[in-house]
Amino acid sequence: MPTTPGTEPRVEARTADHPSAESGPDARFGRRALLTGGAAGAGIGAVLGIGAALGIPALRDATSGAGAGGSGGSGSTGTNGGDGSDPTVIDAAGFGGESLPCHGAHQAGVMTAPVAHARYVAYTLRPESDRAALARMFRILTGDIEGLTSGRAPLADPEPELAARPSNLTITIGVGPELVRRIDASRVPEWLAPLPAFERDRLDGRHDGGDLLVLLQADDPLPLAHAARMLERDLRSFADVRWSQQGFRQARGAEPNGTTMRNLMGQVDGTINPAPVDEDFASLVWIGSGDDRGDQPTWVHGGSALVLRRIRMQLDTWDMVDRPGREQTIGRTLADGSPLTGGDEHTPVDFEATNANGLPVIPSYAHVRRAHSTDPSERIFRRSTNYDEGGESGLLFACYQRDPLAQFVPIQRRLDELDLLNEWVEHTGSAVFAILPGFTPDTGLGDTLLA
């Protein structure tokens, strides 16, 4: 990192926004809040009020959370138990200061609004990591997550400046069957195991399974990279990294808020998805809630089941298919994701519609038809990201549910049997984790498992 020598240093832009050297974390935030949080925050709110009065939704979209949160406080005193999507604004000068509460009935990062960057890091427990060690590990994880997601670096963090602007960082912890077995082998849920094999699986062993999952998500890759490294450092005496996968969506602010992401095949991806505000969301996603059958161990109540599939795209051959052919493969237009049976992106697909020749408009092999179920309990909450590294492109398909065997597996079985899209995708990685229930200032991650 050579510094350009020069007798006249250049001022491209001056900012006095960084924390000062001599003050601790709290003083730092106090000072920043004083400098920028108060007045500027109120200003933004005032101008947003004007924008809203003028009926200009674009402005609300462009500044998003900065207006929605509005409290301007420096702490994360809320919980994510509600819709979990309103960030707390620490600093109005850029969204870097936005943070999401990590406490609540459920962990953050599942039903919080999608952010731009995600990293999944799976660990293999060391042989010596017994119950007592795991209890220590969860205590450390709990403190690290409280610090890193709030912008107050944990005490042992040597680079607090890289943690000070969390950009809606969430850290979500999942466990694999081996971790549960080390605590109590009788409490491993039936579904917490490798998925049943699918005919078309091409798992290469590089992104399968794991004993512990750390899922980091943020709108900025810098605090995410720093947090991932801090956790890796603190986990080192308990577990080794097994694999790591990085995903992305369109950048924060590039599209109007709420725009459904596009995948690297060019498709609008994720349109039909339960929403956290839905009446049946909890019973689909959160274990032990709603009309749950009650046959799951209590330690995972308030948690969820994550299925992560690495889906490699064969984009070179996909590109050779003409546009109508690609649209028929999916059942939706490439332009805006609307069903081939008409309407806009969010219009329901009409599976009965026929064309002038009496043939179905949505072909029998179309992805949307194969993925569709008439059983409303057979639904999943998708939260995928794109990946593109090492000369390989695809989708990190992620979905949350109460029971993968009852929700993801029947969907994937239908796709596995007959989905024209299979010609251009292959599943090369597969993992299932139990997302732990949430925690509060008075409890910790893993408490219910260790109880």
Add this chain to the structure above:
Amino acid sequence: MPTTPGTEPRVEARTADHPSAESGPDARFGRRALLTGGAAGAGIGAVLGIGAALGIPALRDATSGAGAGGSGGSGSTGTNGGDGSDPTVIDAAGFGGESLPCHGAHQAGVMTAPVAHARYVAYTLRPESDRAALARMFRILTGDIEGLTSGRAPLADPEPELAARPSNLTITIGVGPELVRRIDASRVPEWLAPLPAFERDRLDGRHDGGDLLVLLQADDPLPLAHAARMLERDLRSFADVRWSQQGFRQARGAEPNGTTMRNLMGQVDGTINPAPVDEDFASLVWIGSGDDRGDQPTWVHGGSALVLRRIRMQLDTWDMVDRPGREQTIGRTLADGSPLTGGDEHTPVDFEATNANGLPVIPSYAHVRRAHSTDPSERIFRRSTNYDEGGESGLLFACYQRDPLAQFVPIQRRLDELDLLNEWVEHTGSAVFAILPGFTPDTGLGDTLLA
């Protein structure tokens, strides 16, 4: 990519912003402009006016280019010959529609304002790629760059929707010595060769050299990934990918505009840097301009010399050094990058200052002292990004100059000899490329080389 089945599709947010299926690229832009560009753009401008009148710089920062550009036109009619940092606004609903002109005396992507994501892709020419083939290749590259950077996908692009929102995408082309030799061996500049070996180099052969460089930069990783793939596809019959490296800075909008980036060691990185508005910028960076000695081949006049070094950071041992030790290693504070001799980030370093014991405040081994030169022509224009993949973290150090042997090499030699930072970094990759001069609607990339 299973679609969640469900009888009641969910509306998380409705947008009618995507191009319609039946219209071509131009109609698409016309329609989008009609829907969102006009009215919303005016609205943003109006509200920004209010914000500015109230003296709220944060709002201007948060919406940045959307307000600065303001023309709301759908084309990129300007050139990047000026300061090149004001994006043209295509669509006010998010910055995705911003595009930068690719035409000008110099290629875009060098002195254009730093964006969030960068990808360097180096190619090795195929044996059969002779002068005639290279002429075809440059024609294809020229058209692809004009299309992809403006948001109008090239005709052969099967996924125009992934190109429609360029997010300030720039594509910058460099050439290595072998490519020049295939056209005219007598015209290879002396500096267009592997750098002289440095004592502490630890080049592992995975990120060295190359015959052709494609540098893609954008504020959104999605159009960047798509453009990289389109170019790889179109280059396939001429060259094979040799290596690819991805870099990032803080996300667009996370920090106030103009904030100097931080690297993964936590340092403010890149403070002292010539600025495109400086009087001597051109003579430092653009070959054949200012007081250039005139000994460089004319084909590279208007171009520049890029040095790219992959610098791996040993963050685990770096973290073990206490904070004063890390600050003394650099000569600047970690908090805000100000020199240890006082002031703010942009205050000149006082190399003569001594402490109470009569010792220099900036130690003899400090990075800033070793990088500093009293010769003002011995300066470089830095444009680095962070990398963090495959369990490895560091800096993709990039710098532009007229002549690396006269500018980068003396700096790096001083650092190589004595820079305490060497204890925690190692250079594992090294490449030098000649950045071609710019092109206009009437000329093409490589014209001067092929003339």
